[in-house]
Amino acid sequence: MDETIFQLILPIVGLQLILIVIALIDLKRIEETQGPKWMWALIIIFGNLIGPILYFVIGRRP
Amino acid sequence: MQWLVIFNKELLEHLRNFKWIWVPIVFILFAVMDPITTYYLPIILESVGGMPEGASIDIPSPPPAEAMMMSFNQLSVLGVLIAVVISMGMVSSELKSGVYELILSKPVSYIHYITAKYAAMSVLVSISLVISLIAGWYYVTLLFGDIAFSQLLVSAIFYVIWFLLVLSIVMMFNTMFRSQGLVAFISIIVILAINIITSIYSHVLTWSPALISDYIGIYLFSGNMETEMWMSVLISVILMVVALTIAITTLKNRAIE
Structure with a gap:
């Protein structure tokens, strides 16, 4: 049972x-984000x- | 030719924005989440605890069609939201930044500009949707029982039509406002209104596009296609064309100003 849960x-x-x-x-590559980068890193993780x-929709807007 | 240039440019842009990766993944997660949590609900309840001693939890396992509808319903809410949010800047951001004037200073027809952008977004959303529904179907057949794959594919194609209508509505508001937030907000209000009005007068508005997912449910349960489904599809296509025509004319009027 536990194994099937794992596989699923x-x-x-x-x-x-x-x-x-x-x-x-x-986030690493992009030049500028909406708000500080470290904040976005925390939000993503x-x-x-x-x-x-949220990052893709709001954060990476120029 | 010109149409293809804009279309390819848009597809490339979606690729650069990672939309081709994250939109399918997010859709898959939406489609898969509900059937899985339903299946494991007894185990989750047990491990969370708080049940009185000796209480037996008997949650009947839903039939496969119902489990599949969970995927559809999840996408009807969150999927539509994502579709609106990723397309809210299709034209409005270019209106705002001035890129649009740059493009249309060249002899680019408005019809090509709007339809190519719309088509590129539609391709992205449709493919993500079909992939996610197949993933949902895979888990449903694994956990709850069989649904014919052909039946799912037919349902998915009909479901895509509802999303195409949503995208055309967003496109229409894109040409009217410069603010992306406003575009998203008004689009969502309109889509909500369509849903609410349809659910109140569902016995009269049997042709409403918002009923497509209901008809898909009936189709999955019984295997019979309602004749009203075709009416809904027809109305959706008509509304799509109307919305896109309005988008093109508002853009034209904007240029004259």
């Missing part, structure tokens, strides 16, 4: 991680699913 949840966790990593890579979405 793993892809979801993976996707979330990809999302966070991409947001962080983009600790914001769960909402964090990266």
Whole structure:
């Protein structure tokens, strides 16, 4: 039982991680963000699913 | 040719903004979340505790069609929200920054400008939507039971039409306002109003585009396509064309001013 839970949840966790990593890579590359960069880094890492979405929608606006 | 240039430029821009990566991922997570939490609800309740000693939790497992509808419903709310938010700056940001004047100082037709942008966004949203529904379907068949894949694909195609209508509404308001926030706000209000009015007068407005997801539910449960579904699709397409035409004319009038 525990193993099946693991297999089912793993892809979801993976996707979330990809999302966070991409947001962080983009944050590193981008010149300017709305508000300070370190704040966005915190939001992306600790914001769960909402964090990266907020960053892509609001944060990276020129 | 000119249309293709704008279309390709838009697709490239979506790629550079990572939209091609994050929008599908977010949609997949939305579609998958609800069926999974429903499936594991008894276990979650057990581990959280707080249940009186000896209380047995008997939550009947929903039929596969109902579980699949959870994915659709989740996307109807959060998916639409994301679609609105990613397209709120399609034209309005270019109006504001002046890029738009730069583009239209060249002999670019308004029709090409609007439709190419709309098409590029539609491709992104539609593909994300279909991928996420397939992911949702995968989990539903795994956890709750079988749904025919062909049935899901047909449902997904119909569902895409509702999203295309949403995008055309956003595009219409894009040409009217310069502020992205205002575009998103008014679009959401209009879409909410369509949903609310439809749910109040659902017995009269059987052709309403907002009922597409309801008809999909009936289709998944019974396997029969309601004839009203086609009416909803037809009305959606008509409204889409109207919204885009309004967008093109407002942009033209803006240039004359």
